[in-house]
Amino acid sequence: MTTIYATLGVQPDATLDEIKRAYRRATMKWHPDRNLGREAEAYAAFQEIREAYAILSDAEQRRVYDEVFAQEMQRWQAERDAQEAQEREAQRERERLAQEHYEKMVATAMRFADEGHNRDVLFGVLLGRDCDAELAARIADSVWALQEARRDNVATTDTPDSESTIPSDEATSPQRHSSAFETFWQGLFGLRQ
Incomplete structure (x- = not known):
């Protein structure tokens, strides 16, 4: 699962200065004017970078994002664990039948x-x-x-x-x-x- 931290290329504990520097680097790399022949791909990446920066540069939005992301990760992990448990049980049943x-x-x-x-x-x-x-x-x-x-x-x-x-x-x-x-x-x- 890609996070907005990964979109900017920073760690979740990055400071605001680190986020700003990463934003500048990413926008320079993915600006549509600098990616001739790949304008559509560059524009999509550029928009993702701008949205990530908008959230991470605002302390309140960043806090909400971190909370929601943590909850979603827990839910995703619980679903994954349940699916793996079902697969293990199905495998045991196949082995028992065999x-x-x-x-x-x-x-x-x-x-x-x-x-x-x-x-x-x-x-x-x-x-x-x-x-x-x-x-x-x-x-x-x-x-x-x-x-x-x-x-x-x-x-x-x-x-x-x-x-x-x-x-x-x-x-x-x-x-x-x-x-x-x-x-x-x-x-x-x-x-x-």
């Missing part, structure tokens, strides 16, 4: 995976439920990786140790399952350790 949608898509994918459907079916189901293609692919990959890890875990725990072709230290190794789990979390949340 999180809710995301959780719903993950639950849907988990349900279909538990029913034995493959990764491509999971992806198709998510697309059919208005899930963004990139998010659908990420969720489908992660849920499928989790299902594979579960199947591997069940397969290794169901096989007796004597019949197992995997050495016992590898069968119980958290390394094998942590990569599937890590893939799941990276896909769902984009987290990397």
Whole structure:
């Protein structure tokens, strides 16, 4: 917001002498006779300078201007703060809805995976439920990786140790399952350790 102080190029606490000097400089710069080819622009600026000087050179008008300006600035700041608060609340609501949608898509994918459907079916189901293609692919990959890890875990725990072709230290190794789990979390949340 431009003030009449800015129009003259002085600070709000400027003395009357500073205001007079700034007025003379500004009128010399923006006088229409000195701005050939830009007369309309110069005339408008010249009028603003004259009006600013008329207010700031009169102590009573300056006091009223300062009071009104301060009130308007407070009102403007309150409106701005309210608007920013509304925008923050709208952003939180968008994030909440996105999180809710995301959780719903993950639950849907988990349900279909538990029913034995493959990764491509999971992806198709998510697309059919208005899930963004990139998010659908990420969720489908992660849920499928989790299902594979579960199947591997069940397969290794169901096989007796004597019949197992995997050495016992590898069968119980958290390394094998942590990569599937890590893939799941990276896909769902984009987290990397």
